[in-house]
Amino acid sequence: MASQIFDLDGTRLEMRTTSPRFAQWVDEILADRRSADETSDEPLLSIVVEDDRARSGRKGFHLLYRRISAVVRTLQIGTLARSFLAELDRIELRLRADAVHLDGAIVDVRGTAVLVPGSFVPLMAMLGHRAEREGIRLPAHTSVAVDASGRVVPSRSVVDTADALARLERLFGSTDSSDRVTVDDVVEPEVVLLLAREQGVVLRETSGGATLHTLATRTLNLPAIGGSALRSLGTLVERARWYETSWAGTVRIPDVLIQAVENRPSHPYVNQRTEDTLAGR
Amino acid sequence: MPSSKPRVRPDLTIVELDGEAVIYDEVSGDLHHLNPTATLVLRLCDGTATGSQLAADIAEAFGVPRERVAGDVRAALRSFRTSKLLASNGS
Numbered sequence: 001m002a003s004q005i006f007d008l009d010g011t012r013l014e015m016r017t018t019s020p021r022f023a024q025w026v027d028e029i030l031a032d033r034r035s036a037d038e039t040s041d042e043p044l045l046s047i048v049v050e051d052d053r054a055r056s057g058r059k060g061f062h063l064l065y066r067r068i069s070a071v072v073r074t075l076q077i078g079t080l081a082r083s084f085l086a087e088l089d090r091i092e093l094r095l096r097a098d099a100v101h102l103d104g105a106i107v108d109v110r111g112t113a114v115l116v117p118g119s120f121v122p123l124m125a126m127l128g129h130r131a132e133r134e135g136i137r138l139p140a141h142t143s144v145a146v147d148a149s150g151r152v153v154p155s156r157s158v159v160d161t162a163d164a165l166a167r168l169e170r171l172f173g174s175t176d177s178s179d180r181v182t183v184d185d186v187v188e189p190e191v192v193l194l195l196a197r198e199q200g201v202v203l204r205e206t207s208g209g210a211t212l213h214t215l216a217t218r219t220l221n222l223p224a225i226g227g228s229a230l231r232s233l234g235t236l237v238e239r240a241r242w243y244e245t246s247w248a249g250t251v252r253i254p255d256v257l258i259q260a261v262e263n264r265p266s267h268p269y270v271n272q273r274t275e276d277t278l279a280g281r
Numbered sequence: 282m283p284s285s286k287p288r289v290r291p292d293l294t295i296v297e298l299d300g301e302a303v304i305y306d307e308v309s310g311d312l313h314h315l316n317p318t319a320t321l322v323l324r325l326c327d328g329t330a331t332g333s334q335l336a337a338d339i340a341e342a343f344g345v346p347r348e349r350v351a352g353d354v355r356a357a358l359r360s361f362r363t364s365k366l367l368a369s370n371g372s
Contacts, residue, residue: 207298211298212303216312227305234298
């Protein structure tokens with residue numbers, strides 16, 4: 001087990017891995033950020049790499065843990081690497097003002113982009129092949145960048161991503177990450193799915209205001225970017241449909257996602273609700 | 282109902298979606314989400330009308346009794362003051 005501590009803009013991050021090759025890759029891409037300090041102050045990232053898969057004939061998963069939670073469980077080394085890079089980026093997002101950085105992830109549900117809370121990602125990681133069978137591609141990230149026009153855009157990385165992937169290719173012979181969604185291009189989420197406060201909510205519509213408020217509370221760099229973040233998120237929300245669900249176990253989430261994508265109700269009910277409220281109805 | 286003319290702080294960021302306002306106060310770092318009724322009241326808080334006048338305007342616009350609206354307007358203004366959403370000369 002290799003253990004390394006890196007200094008990312010003053011934050012010390014500890015990384016452990018079972019794989020000497022993965023340790024070498026991390027060492028190469030973060031060479032100038034190695035810390036002499038032996039204590040860390042950010043969640044430990046642990047990486048299990050199935051280095052011996054080819055030799056043993058086993059089909060084991062590569063795993064990335066943030067402390068004890070599995071963030072990603074994948075057969076593709078490229079996905080593991082990209083998830084690792086996304087976790088590195090997440091550490092300094094609160095200080096950045098280049099985009100609205102949101103605790104959230106894009107799930108591809110039968111071709112429709114769905115924005116889900118970042119906390120769903122570790123929970124969905126256990127879905128394995130069920131997601132694939134249902135036509136769902138899970139994310140390789142737990143945060144997304146939103147630009148001023150309300151679109152999800154690729155986020156600037158703390159490392160040179162192209163160089164990091166070239167080094168990965170050299171060490172592992174692959175950079176494939178096609179089993180997961182990575183934001184390499186502009187994405188306009190058609191559906192925003194939130195976590196309901198109450199228990200027992202399978203899937204219900206929520207309001208645009210509630211959706212915007214929740215996304216704003218999940219913005220990692222709101223103080224750094226200020227009020228313009230709210231306008232960017234407002235544009236994103238305006239273009240999407242909004243639902244909420246209670247987390248009722250990993251097994252139910254594919255059905256919830258598919259239902260959210262397939263239901264296409266209109267929601268012009270709020271103005272009517274204003275009139276109803278004032279009229280005491 | 283107080284006779285002052287409430288005015289929303291000009292430095293707040295307010296985004297309205299389907300009749301519901303979401304407000305970010307950069308000074309306090311607070312986020313607020315208003316229901317449609319409160320949003321309507323907030324929209325009218327431009328420093329030109331008292332709370333009573335706001336209630337009268339809303340009652341007329343929606344064709345509902347003024348007494349019924351007055352309570353909602355009072356509650357909304359109280360909440361705005363508590364949340365420091367109004368300019369000091371409007372409190």
